[in-house]
Amino acid sequence: MKTIRIGTRNSALALWQAHHVGALLATQGLAYEIVSITTKGDQILDRSLSKIGSKGVFTEELEAMLCAGEIDIAQHSAKDLPSHIPAELELIAFTQREAAQDVVLSLDPAKTLASNEPLRVGTSSTRRRAFLSHFYPQHTAVEMRGNLQTRLEKLKKGDCDAMLLAFAGVHRMEMESYITQHLGLDHFVPAVGQGSVAIQCAVSLDSSIKALVRKACNHPSTEAALVAERHLLAHLEGGCSVPVYGHAHLEGGKLKLQAGVLSLDGIENISHSAEGSDPAILGKEVAMELIHLGAHQLLRKIRQQLGS
Numbered sequence: 001m002k003t004i005r006i007g008t009r010n011s012a013l014a015l016w017q018a019h020h021v022g023a024l025l026a027t028q029g030l031a032y033e034i035v036s037i038t039t040k041g042d043q044i045l046d047r048s049l050s051k052i053g054s055k056g057v058f059t060e061e062l063e064a065m066l067c068a069g070e071i072d073i074a075q076h077s078a079k080d081l082p083s084h085i086p087a088e089l090e091l092i093a094f095t096q097r098e099a100a101q102d103v104v105l106s107l108d109p110a111k112t113l114a115s116n117e118p119l120r121v122g123t124s125s126t127r128r129r130a131f132l133s134h135f136y137p138q139h140t141a142v143e144m145r146g147n148l149q150t151r152l153e154k155l156k157k158g159d160c161d162a163m164l165l166a167f168a169g170v171h172r173m174e175m176e177s178y179i180t181q182h183l184g185l186d187h188f189v190p191a192v193g194q195g196s197v198a199i200q201c202a203v204s205l206d207s208s209i210k211a212l213v214r215k216a217c218n219h220p221s222t223e224a225a226l227v228a229e230r231h232l233l234a235h236l237e238g239g240c241s242v243p244v245y246g247h248a249h250l251e252g253g254k255l256k257l258q259a260g261v262l263s264l265d266g267i268e269n270i271s272h273s274a275e276g277s278d279p280a281i282l283g284k285e286v287a288m289e290l291i292h293l294g295a296h297q298l299l300r301k302i303r304q305q306l307g308s
């Protein structure tokens with residue numbers, strides 16, 4: 001049986017995810033090897049993601065390797081994927097979603113966002129910054145780039161009082177002892193795709209290999225949720241560097257999608273939620289309603305402010 005070459009970023013979290021995908025492939029009798037690289041997003045740490053100027057800062061090098069046949073599949077944190085991918089590539093699986101909420105980390109268990117004491121909160125996400133300004137204006141966001149281990153060291157050095165991160169990565173890197181607060185999914189709504197790993201390949205990859213990879217890795221209810229979220233993002237023409245949020249889940253046999261766009265200062269929040277049975281249609285319908293409510297104008301203003 002062919003050995004599947006898995007392309008991945010070389011951070012500890014990305015390598016954990018790659019080996020997790022490899023373990024899933026092994027259930028179908030597939031051997032694997034890890035091909036790790038450092039992406040543009042990993043190399044440029046002195047600027048915020050919104051200032052780097054590329055929609056695929058964590059994905060485009062791996063996509064080039066797929067196109068060149070240097071790897072068979074690439075694993076990505078689904079939230080890092082742009083809403084549109086090259087025509088010669090496709091997404092064939094989404095792994096079962098980890099709990100998707102954001103969490104607060106601090107060395108002091110008493111430090112949560114509910115604190116009246118002003119905190120310096122580390123984050124590299126425009127969405128988290130905007131939610132912080134919207135719900136907790138007493139706190140100040142400070143730029144915090146780098147992998148989870150680097151950020152934890154910055155916290156320990158006193159660069160910030162607390163950090164905002166996705167629970168999934170914190171859990172996978174066994175850093176849960178630093179969590180002081182779990183933020184509700186309907187309150188601090190996650191980024192599109194948060195908590196799942198996406199498997200990407202070239203359209204030209206052997207169909208029997210695709211089928212085995214999909215059988216090993218794809219989680220149907222997660223896929224339904226992420227298809228809805230990614231269609232939302234595509235129709236909004238959003239990306240991971242703007243404060244768009246969207247989270248879908250199955251409830252009572254229906255898919256529910258909550259989504260919106262925040263202004264950078266957190267003052268304006270355009271939101272909408274709906275439910276349906278077809279993920280792609282649901283994503284589009286929610287996006288169209290957000291656009292009707294003024295999302296495109298707000299996103300245009302945000303991009304001007306970010307200089308992107």
